Amino acid sequence: MKTNQRSKENKLDIRKEKIIQVAHSFFLKYGYENTSLQMIVKETGGSLATIYELFKNKENLFKQSMQFNFRSFVEEFNAALQDNNITQGSMKDFLNTLGVRILEKITSEQSIALHRLIVIEGYKYPELLEIFKNECVEQSIKIFTQKLQDYQTSKELQIGNLKEYIIFFVNTLISPYLWDSITIPNFKPPTKEEIEKKVNQNIEIFMIYTKIKEQ
Missing domain, CATH: 1.10.357.10 (Tetracycline Repressor, domain 2)
Incomplete structure:
Protein backbone atom coordinates (compact mmCIF):
# COMPACT_ATOMS: atom_id res chain seq x y z
CA MET A 1 0.00 0.00 0.00
CA LYS A 2 2.78 2.38 0.98
CA THR A 3 4.68 1.48 -2.20
CA ASN A 4 1.65 2.33 -4.33
CA GLN A 5 1.23 5.62 -2.48
CA ARG A 6 4.88 6.56 -3.06
CA SER A 7 4.60 5.62 -6.73
CA LYS A 8 1.54 7.85 -7.08
CA GLU A 9 3.31 10.72 -5.33
CA ASN A 10 6.38 10.33 -7.55
CA LYS A 11 4.23 10.46 -10.68
CA LEU A 12 2.50 13.58 -9.39
CA ASP A 13 5.87 15.19 -8.64
CA ILE A 14 7.12 14.45 -12.16
CA ARG A 15 3.85 15.75 -13.60
CA LYS A 16 4.04 18.88 -11.47
CA GLU A 17 7.61 19.66 -12.53
CA LYS A 18 6.74 19.24 -16.21
CA ILE A 19 3.76 21.59 -15.86
CA ILE A 20 5.92 24.15 -14.05
CA GLN A 21 8.62 24.05 -16.73
CA VAL A 22 6.14 24.43 -19.60
CA ALA A 23 4.22 27.15 -17.76
CA HIS A 24 7.41 29.06 -17.09
CA SER A 25 8.44 29.03 -20.76
CA PHE A 26 4.96 30.27 -21.75
CA PHE A 27 4.93 33.03 -19.12
CA LEU A 28 8.31 34.25 -20.34
CA LYS A 29 7.25 34.18 -23.99
CA TYR A 30 3.68 35.48 -23.77
CA GLY A 31 3.41 37.14 -20.34
CA TYR A 32 1.01 36.31 -17.55
CA GLU A 33 -2.23 37.64 -19.07
CA ASN A 34 -1.68 36.06 -22.49
CA THR A 35 -0.83 32.63 -21.12
CA SER A 36 -3.86 30.44 -20.49
CA LEU A 37 -4.13 27.20 -18.57
CA GLN A 38 -5.57 25.64 -21.73
CA MET A 39 -2.31 26.42 -23.55
CA ILE A 40 -0.35 24.67 -20.83
CA VAL A 41 -2.67 21.64 -20.81
CA LYS A 42 -2.37 21.33 -24.59
CA GLU A 43 1.42 21.24 -24.29
CA THR A 44 1.68 18.94 -21.27
CA GLY A 45 -1.35 16.72 -21.80
CA GLY A 46 -3.62 15.78 -18.94
CA SER A 47 -6.47 18.04 -17.92
CA LEU A 48 -7.36 21.33 -16.27
CA ALA A 49 -8.51 19.32 -13.27
CA THR A 50 -4.94 18.15 -12.69
CA ILE A 51 -3.61 21.70 -12.75
CA TYR A 52 -6.27 22.85 -10.31
CA GLU A 53 -5.51 19.86 -8.08
CA LEU A 54 -1.78 20.63 -8.05
CA PHE A 55 -1.78 24.44 -8.10
CA LYS A 56 -5.33 25.58 -7.20
CA ASN A 57 -5.26 28.38 -9.79
Whole structure:
Protein backbone atom coordinates (compact mmCIF):
# COMPACT_ATOMS: atom_id res chain seq x y z
CA MET A 1 0.00 0.00 0.00
CA LYS A 2 2.78 2.38 0.98
CA THR A 3 4.68 1.48 -2.20
CA ASN A 4 1.65 2.33 -4.33
CA GLN A 5 1.23 5.62 -2.48
CA ARG A 6 4.88 6.56 -3.06
CA SER A 7 4.60 5.62 -6.73
CA LYS A 8 1.54 7.85 -7.08
CA GLU A 9 3.31 10.72 -5.33
CA ASN A 10 6.38 10.33 -7.55
CA LYS A 11 4.23 10.46 -10.68
CA LEU A 12 2.50 13.58 -9.39
CA ASP A 13 5.87 15.19 -8.64
CA ILE A 14 7.12 14.45 -12.16
CA ARG A 15 3.85 15.75 -13.60
CA LYS A 16 4.04 18.88 -11.47
CA GLU A 17 7.61 19.66 -12.53
CA LYS A 18 6.74 19.24 -16.21
CA ILE A 19 3.76 21.59 -15.86
CA ILE A 20 5.92 24.15 -14.05
CA GLN A 21 8.62 24.05 -16.73
CA VAL A 22 6.14 24.43 -19.60
CA ALA A 23 4.22 27.15 -17.76
CA HIS A 24 7.41 29.06 -17.09
CA SER A 25 8.44 29.03 -20.76
CA PHE A 26 4.96 30.27 -21.75
CA PHE A 27 4.93 33.03 -19.12
CA LEU A 28 8.31 34.25 -20.34
CA LYS A 29 7.25 34.18 -23.99
CA TYR A 30 3.68 35.48 -23.77
CA GLY A 31 3.41 37.14 -20.34
CA TYR A 32 1.01 36.31 -17.55
CA GLU A 33 -2.23 37.64 -19.07
CA ASN A 34 -1.68 36.06 -22.49
CA THR A 35 -0.83 32.63 -21.12
CA SER A 36 -3.86 30.44 -20.49
CA LEU A 37 -4.13 27.20 -18.57
CA GLN A 38 -5.57 25.64 -21.73
CA MET A 39 -2.31 26.42 -23.55
CA ILE A 40 -0.35 24.67 -20.83
CA VAL A 41 -2.67 21.64 -20.81
CA LYS A 42 -2.37 21.33 -24.59
CA GLU A 43 1.42 21.24 -24.29
CA THR A 44 1.68 18.94 -21.27
CA GLY A 45 -1.35 16.72 -21.80
CA GLY A 46 -3.62 15.78 -18.94
CA SER A 47 -6.47 18.04 -17.92
CA LEU A 48 -7.36 21.33 -16.27
CA ALA A 49 -8.51 19.32 -13.27
CA THR A 50 -4.94 18.15 -12.69
CA ILE A 51 -3.61 21.70 -12.75
CA TYR A 52 -6.27 22.85 -10.31
CA GLU A 53 -5.51 19.86 -8.08
CA LEU A 54 -1.78 20.63 -8.05
CA PHE A 55 -1.78 24.44 -8.10
CA LYS A 56 -5.33 25.58 -7.20
CA ASN A 57 -5.26 28.38 -9.79
CA LYS A 58 -3.23 30.13 -12.48
CA GLU A 59 -1.78 32.68 -10.05
CA ASN A 60 -0.26 29.97 -7.84
CA LEU A 61 1.12 28.17 -10.88
CA PHE A 62 2.72 31.42 -12.00
CA LYS A 63 4.35 32.05 -8.61
CA GLN A 64 5.61 28.48 -8.33
CA SER A 65 7.03 28.58 -11.86
CA MET A 66 8.91 31.78 -11.00
CA GLN A 67 10.20 30.29 -7.76
CA PHE A 68 11.36 27.17 -9.62
CA ASN A 69 13.26 29.32 -12.12
CA PHE A 70 14.91 31.45 -9.44
CA ARG A 71 16.18 28.34 -7.68
CA SER A 72 17.39 26.81 -10.94
CA PHE A 73 19.22 30.06 -11.73
CA VAL A 74 21.11 29.92 -8.43
CA GLU A 75 21.82 26.18 -8.70
CA GLU A 76 23.28 26.61 -12.20
CA PHE A 77 25.50 29.43 -10.97
CA ASN A 78 26.68 27.43 -8.01
CA ALA A 79 27.43 24.37 -10.16
CA ALA A 80 29.33 26.45 -12.72
CA LEU A 81 31.51 28.02 -10.05
CA GLN A 82 32.11 24.66 -8.38
CA ASP A 83 33.33 23.20 -11.68
CA ASN A 84 35.98 25.89 -11.96
CA ASN A 85 38.66 26.23 -9.32
CA ILE A 86 38.70 30.01 -9.32
CA THR A 87 40.43 30.53 -6.00
CA GLN A 88 43.96 29.61 -7.06
CA GLY A 89 44.98 32.51 -9.29
CA SER A 90 45.24 36.24 -8.68
CA MET A 91 42.43 38.39 -7.31
CA LYS A 92 41.88 39.85 -10.79
CA ASP A 93 41.65 36.37 -12.29
CA PHE A 94 39.16 35.40 -9.61
CA LEU A 95 37.00 38.48 -10.19
CA ASN A 96 37.26 38.11 -13.96
CA THR A 97 35.90 34.57 -13.89
CA LEU A 98 33.12 35.54 -11.50
CA GLY A 99 32.25 38.73 -13.39
CA VAL A 100 32.14 37.13 -16.83
CA ARG A 101 29.84 34.37 -15.60
CA ILE A 102 27.51 36.91 -13.98
CA LEU A 103 27.23 39.08 -17.09
CA GLU A 104 26.82 36.12 -19.45
CA LYS A 105 23.95 34.83 -17.33
CA ILE A 106 22.28 38.18 -16.64
CA THR A 107 22.32 39.25 -20.31
CA SER A 108 21.08 35.94 -21.71
CA GLU A 109 17.76 36.10 -23.58
CA GLN A 110 15.99 34.04 -20.93
CA SER A 111 17.21 36.25 -18.07
CA ILE A 112 16.18 39.41 -19.92
CA ALA A 113 12.68 38.01 -20.49
CA LEU A 114 12.52 37.07 -16.81
CA HIS A 115 13.54 40.53 -15.61
CA ARG A 116 10.93 42.18 -17.82
CA LEU A 117 8.27 39.81 -16.54
CA ILE A 118 9.19 40.50 -12.92
CA VAL A 119 8.95 44.26 -13.46
CA ILE A 120 5.57 43.98 -15.19
CA GLU A 121 3.97 41.50 -12.81
CA GLY A 122 5.73 42.58 -9.61
CA TYR A 123 3.35 45.49 -9.07
CA LYS A 124 0.32 43.20 -9.26
CA TYR A 125 1.95 40.44 -7.22
CA PRO A 126 4.29 42.04 -4.64
CA GLU A 127 5.07 38.62 -3.18
CA LEU A 128 6.73 37.78 -6.50
CA LEU A 129 9.29 40.52 -5.81
CA GLU A 130 9.84 39.07 -2.35
CA ILE A 131 10.36 35.58 -3.78
CA PHE A 132 12.81 36.98 -6.35
CA LYS A 133 14.72 38.84 -3.65
CA ASN A 134 14.95 35.85 -1.31
CA GLU A 135 15.33 32.98 -3.75
CA CYS A 136 17.49 34.62 -6.40
CA VAL A 137 19.24 37.81 -5.27
CA GLU A 138 20.06 36.86 -1.69
CA GLN A 139 21.07 33.30 -2.56
CA SER A 140 23.30 34.49 -5.41
CA ILE A 141 25.01 37.01 -3.14
CA LYS A 142 25.50 34.25 -0.58
CA ILE A 143 27.24 32.04 -3.15
CA PHE A 144 29.47 34.87 -4.42
CA THR A 145 30.37 35.88 -0.87
CA GLN A 146 31.32 32.30 -0.05
CA LYS A 147 33.55 32.19 -3.12
CA LEU A 148 35.28 35.37 -2.00
CA GLN A 149 35.62 33.81 1.45
CA ASP A 150 37.24 30.74 -0.13
CA TYR A 151 39.63 32.99 -2.01
CA GLN A 152 40.48 34.92 1.14
CA THR A 153 41.16 31.66 3.00
CA SER A 154 43.30 30.17 0.23
CA LYS A 155 45.42 33.34 0.01
CA GLU A 156 45.49 33.96 3.78
CA LEU A 157 44.09 37.46 3.34
CA GLN A 158 41.98 39.74 5.52
CA ILE A 159 39.79 41.46 2.96
CA GLY A 160 37.14 42.95 5.24
CA ASN A 161 33.37 43.07 4.76
CA LEU A 162 33.04 40.39 2.10
CA LYS A 163 29.29 40.69 1.54
CA GLU A 164 29.49 44.47 1.17
CA TYR A 165 32.30 44.13 -1.36
CA ILE A 166 30.47 41.47 -3.38
CA ILE A 167 27.28 43.56 -3.48
CA PHE A 168 29.33 46.55 -4.67
CA PHE A 169 31.03 44.48 -7.37
CA VAL A 170 27.81 42.87 -8.63
CA ASN A 171 25.74 46.06 -8.57
CA THR A 172 28.26 48.20 -10.42
CA LEU A 173 28.73 45.41 -12.95
CA ILE A 174 25.15 44.51 -13.84
CA SER A 175 23.10 47.67 -13.12
CA PRO A 176 23.57 49.35 -16.54
CA TYR A 177 22.72 46.13 -18.40
CA LEU A 178 19.68 45.39 -16.25
CA TRP A 179 18.22 48.84 -16.82
CA ASP A 180 18.90 48.82 -20.55
CA SER A 181 17.59 45.28 -21.04
CA ILE A 182 14.31 46.22 -19.35
CA THR A 183 13.77 49.62 -20.97
CA ILE A 184 15.13 49.10 -24.50
CA PRO A 185 12.74 46.90 -26.58
CA ASN A 186 15.39 45.74 -29.07
CA PHE A 187 18.19 45.47 -26.53
CA LYS A 188 21.15 43.49 -27.86
CA PRO A 189 23.18 41.47 -25.35
CA PRO A 190 26.88 42.44 -25.17
CA THR A 191 29.43 40.47 -27.15
CA LYS A 192 32.09 38.36 -25.48
CA GLU A 193 34.62 41.14 -26.07
CA GLU A 194 32.30 43.77 -24.57
CA ILE A 195 31.70 41.60 -21.52
CA GLU A 196 35.45 41.13 -20.97
CA LYS A 197 36.03 44.88 -21.30
CA LYS A 198 33.24 45.77 -18.87
CA VAL A 199 34.39 43.19 -16.33
CA ASN A 200 38.01 44.41 -16.46
CA GLN A 201 36.87 48.02 -15.97
CA ASN A 202 34.75 46.94 -13.04
CA ILE A 203 37.66 45.04 -11.49
CA GLU A 204 39.80 48.18 -11.55
CA ILE A 205 37.03 50.14 -9.79
CA PHE A 206 36.60 47.31 -7.28
CA MET A 207 40.31 47.15 -6.44
CA ILE A 208 40.36 50.91 -5.81
CA TYR A 209 37.17 50.79 -3.73
CA THR A 210 38.30 47.91 -1.51
CA LYS A 211 41.99 48.88 -1.44
CA ILE A 212 42.87 45.22 -1.90
CA LYS A 213 46.43 44.72 -3.09
CA GLU A 214 46.97 42.28 -5.92
CA GLN A 215 48.34 38.90 -4.87
